[in-house]
Structure formats: structure tokens, C-alpha cells
Amino acid sequence: MKKIINDPNLVVQDMLKGLVSAYPNSFKQVPNTTVIVRKDAPATGKVGLVSGGGSGHEPAHAGYVGKGMLDAAVCGEVFTSPTPDQVYEAIKAVDGGAGVFLIIKNYTGDVMNFEMAAELAQADGIEVEQVIVNDDVAVEDSSFTTGRRGIAGTIFVHKIAGAKAEAGGSLQDVKTIAEKVVANVRSMGMALSPCTVPAAGKPSFELADNEMEVGMGIHGEPGTERKAITTADEIATELTQKILDDMHLSNGDEVAVMVNGLGSTPEMELYIVNGKVNDILKEKGINIYKTFVGEYMTSLEMAGCSVTLLKLDDELKELLNAESQAPAFRN
Template identity: 60%
Template structure:
């Protein structure tokens, strides 16, 4: 195993400190916790938003703490859910008197620990709601989940629900916004290589040089099908057609798309996929209204990518384009 770390035990703690050093204008670390919160808190009376999960998905989730997105992000150990007390610390850091929305990816540990944290918050009189993200269409149930997994589309929930919270919407309304994003979104990914979890010291699975894995998760889980290596055009079309079918998209529909690197796939290759995606969308009469390309939710050093499509209406489009200022995503009004 070759990784730029000191010890397995200190990976997350040191990484959180490094994030604060790099982005002090955005982030502060809640003392004694694995929580990154806004350096400049949101205005009182606004709904707070918390997300989080295992580390290893950077820039998720701490990279999305800032204006227009998250108020706090909670980090677990690599690919391991944060504990309930850590999530509760995140809730307290995000509470500005109007309640807190928790954006939770559909993994059994995350769901359980965030639910326990909600009970702790309820005991302190902090109202909470949950948006459960399950955008991965590849599998219905997996090693980590009951139902579909939550993957890169989670970032669209952060962005759009975050904009609603900045507008001053109440907790129920912000939850409804997030739920609507999930209902209109689908994602699927593929891998060319596995990743190596520091605590394990070896790749989670092996792929031959002429193989790729379709439908992988973000924790190094193998996918649903091992297939011969495809060209960029072929794999992009495979994912695009699956997502269009899942969302029942038709001519004239407007979508936002995220072309997401799993960690080791360079922008050059993502750009080739994006060019093909545009071609396929034009042929289908689907309008690519906004395209996000880059690293948004990774799986350590896995080579591969995921594709997310989000059906847009007027409100989702406006909120997706609203101002956001975070370490990993900055959007200025056009």
C-alpha cells in the first residue's frame, strides 16, 4: 500500500485539521469532534443543514460547508459512519433556531446513527428532519443498504436544499425541497480499478486490464456486472440510457448533469465523457441546462466515474444556480 499518510489511526483527524488550515475563511473545527462547521455562521432564524458520512469521499462532505450549502459536515473514519454523538455535535453546530435538516445517504450505519442523533437533539428541543438520498439505480439492495444507495447526487441535494434554507424557507419546506430533488434524480457509476482502504492495506477487489465494473458504490463495493473494457462513448451511452429510462425523461425535459470522478480519473477523460453526453442528450431532445464536471464525491483513489441526471423545474433550476461559496463548489450569479 502506497499512501501519503502517517498512521492509519490519525488519517481522519489530520485531514480535518488540514482542511481548516487550507480554508480558514470557510471552516472551523468544533473542538473535540470530527465536525467541520461554518467559520461564519448562518444568520439566526434560518434552517441549518448537516450532512456527513465516512471519510474517503473528499471533497464530500466538508468541502460543501459554506454559504448556500451545508452548515456542518460530520466525518466518520474511512468508509465508516460517524457515531451518533458526533452527528449530534454537528446538529448543535448547525442549529440557528429554526431546526436542522439532515441529509443522509442510504447506508444502514448512517441511517441508524443519524436517527439516534435526532433523538438526542429532540431531547434538547432542536427540531430535525431528514432527507434520505438513494439516487444509485444500479442496485436495489447491497451489502451496506436496504434499498438503493446514496451516491454523488447527494451534492445536488446539498446545493438545492441549501439555497432554500438561505432564502428563509422553514424546516418542512426545506425538507420538501430536498425530497423533490431525490425523487427526480438518478445516478450510476463504473470502476476501472478498486481503491485501497488504509485500514485494510490492499485493494477491495481486483480487475484485469481488459475489465471494468458497472454499478459500483462509493465504498469500493464491487458493482452489478463485470464487463469487457468499453470506450468512453460506449460507457457514457450505457449510463445515460439507463438514467434516462429510470427517470422516464422525454424530449424537451431539462436536466442538470454531474460527471463525477471517483478519485483517480482525470479531467481529460471526464471531458470526453461530457462531450459524448451532450451528443446523446441532443439526439434524445433532452436539454442539458447545467453541467457539473469534476470531483464531487470520490472513493479514495478509485479510477472510474459516475453520472447523475436531475430533472429540473423552474425552482430547482433557480436554486441550483443560486450563489454558493464553499471550498469545493462556488457559484456566482450570472
């Protein structure tokens, strides 16, 4: 394991220190927690937005804290959902009287921990609502299982629900729009190499020199299929097609595209993938309204990428374009 760290068990604490000192005018840390909130929190009369999850997905989620996006991010241990007490602290810190909205990625741990926190806050009289993001089409959407995971599409939920809250939307408005984003966003990813959780000290899985893993999660979980590595064009085609199979987009529909790097994939490669995604969508008559290429939801130093499509209408477009002051998503 080669990492630029101090004590492997203190990486989250050390990271938070460096994060707050990078943006002293935008962020503050709730004392004795791993919660990052907007400096001006709570914003009176505004719905407070809280997201979070395990660390190791930077810039998710603290990088999305800022005017127009999240009010708080709860940073768990690496790849481990944060505990209910931490989420509860975040809810209290951002409650400005208009209720608090939780954006939860669909992992058993996140769902349980956030829900327990919501119960604690509700007991205090804070109104809490939530959305569960499950954009990963690699996984079957079945009610008998855990269902789909939440991956890079979550960023669009942050952005659009954040804009709604900033514009003065009620807790119910924010919930409605967040659910609309979740209903219209799909993602799929692949990896060329695993990542190493600092405290574990060894890679999460192993891949031969000619192998790639398709449909893997963002926590070093193995994917749905392992196969011989192909070209960027074939990878882009496979990911995009899998999404389109699930989305039923038609000629003339408008989408936002995100080509997301998982940690160690050079931006050059992400752009190569984007070129092909673009071709595929154009060929089908799907209009690309806006494209995001970069590292939005990573998995430590995993090599690989994901593609996300968000189907847009006028309301979503307006909110997507609204101002954001979050360090990792400036609009």
C-alpha cells in the same frame, strides 16, 4: 499501499487539521469532534443543514460547507458512517433556532447513526428533519431490501436544499425541496480500479487488466456487474441509458448533468464521457441546462466515473444557480 499519509489510523484527524488550516476564515472544527462547521454557525433563524458520512469521498462533504450549502459536515472514519455522538454535536453546533435538516445517503449505517443523533437532539428540544438520498440506479429500488444507495446526486441535494435554507426557507420548505431533488435525481457509476482504505492496507477488490466493474458503490463495494472494458462512448451510453430507463424524461425536458470522477480518473476522460452524454441527451431532445464535470463525490483513488442527471423545473433552476461559497462548489 502507496499513500501520502502519516499514521493510517489518523488520516481523518490529519485531514481535518489540513482542511481547517486551508480555510480558517470559512471553517471551524467543533472541538474534540470530527465535525466541520461554517465559521459563523449557528446562523440565527436559518435552518441548519448537516450532512456527512464516511471520509474518503472528498470533497464530500466538508468541501460543501459554506454559505448557500451545508452548515456542517460530519466526517466519519474512512468509508464508515460517523457515530451518533458526532452527528449530535453537529446538530447542536448549527441549530440557530429554526431547526436542523439532515441530508443522509442511503446506507444502513448512515441512516441508523443519523437517526440516533436526531433522537438525541429532539430530546433536547431541537427540531430535526431529514432526507435520505438514494440516487444510484445500479441498485434495484425495492422496499424489501436496503434500497438504492446515495452517491453523487447528493451534491445536488446539498446545493438546492442549501440555497433554500439560505433564502430563509422553513424546515418544512427545506425538507420539501430536498425531497423534490431526491425524486428527480438519478446516478450510475463504473470503476476501472479499486481503492485502498488506509487502515486496511489492501485494495477493496481486484480487477483484471481488461475488466471494469459497473454499478459499484463509492466505498469500494463490488458492483452489480463485471465485464470487459469498453470505450468511453459505450460506457457513457450504458450509464446514461440505465438512468434514462428509470427517469422517463421526454423531449423538451431540462436537466443538469454531472460527470463525476471517482478519484484517479483524469479530467480529460471525464470530458470525453461528457461529450457522449451530451450527444445522447441532445438526440433525445433533452435540454442540458447546466453541466458539472469534475470530482464531486470520490472514492479515495478509485478510477472510474459516475453520471448524474437531475430533472429541473424553474424552482430547481433558480436554487441551483443561487450563490454558494462552499470551497468545492462555487457559484
